[in-house]
Amino acid sequence: xxxxxxxxxxxxxADTAIAKSLNKEFGPIMKEHMKYIIDHAEEIEKLIKVKAxxxxxxxxxLENIDKAVDRGENIQNLADKTxxxxxxxxxxxxxxxxxxxxxxxxxxxxxxxxxxxxxxxxLIIWLSVCHGFDCTN
Numbered sequence: 654x655x656x657x658x659x660x661x662x663x664x665x666x667a668d669t670a671i672a673k674s675l676n677k678e679f680g681p682i683m684k685e686h687m688k689y690i691i692d693h694a695e696e697i698e699k700l701i702k703v704k705a706x707x708x709x710x711x712x713x714x715l716e717n718i719d720k721a722v723d724r725g726e727n728i729q730n731l732a733d734k735t736x737x738x739x740x741x742x743x744x745x746x747x748x749x750x751x752x753x754x755x756x757x758x759x760x761x762x763x764x765x766x767x768x769x770x771x772x773x774x775x776l777i778i779w780l781s782v783c784h785g786f787d788c789t790n
Contacts, residue, residue: 689760696756700749707745714738 690697714734721731780786 692763693756693759696752696759700752703745703748703752707742710738710741710745 714737717734718731721734779788782788
């Protein structure tokens with residue numbers, strides 16, 4: 654949402670705007686973002702947990718590297734730990750991408766179901782108004 658806002662109102666436009674003057678234009682966008690967050694709370698929570706795990710692993714690895722330097726471990730061990738951290742980061746990034754794709758597919762499924770329901774409702778209304786498929790009356 655911040656990126657959308659900066660893209661639309663960056664460069665000082667937001668700083669010079671009158672209070673609540675952007676509500677009409679940006680309000681629906683904010684509403685859409687909030688609806689998406691509410692609809693996908695579980696996936697977002699999983700993504701937050703993954704990010705927290707990445708942060709935890711990163712801080713642990715940084716502590717380990719500091720301790721290793723303090724103890725005078727050789728550079729090869731540090732390189733191995735760094736490679737391990739990089740591999741873990743790639744795994745978490747891949748998991749995040751998979752979650753993002755899953756959320757997109759779920760969102761698309763919901764949109765298709767809603768579209769199908771709307772089409773069925775239109776068909777039912779049409780059939781009731783025309784008394785069947787013959788609508789020459």
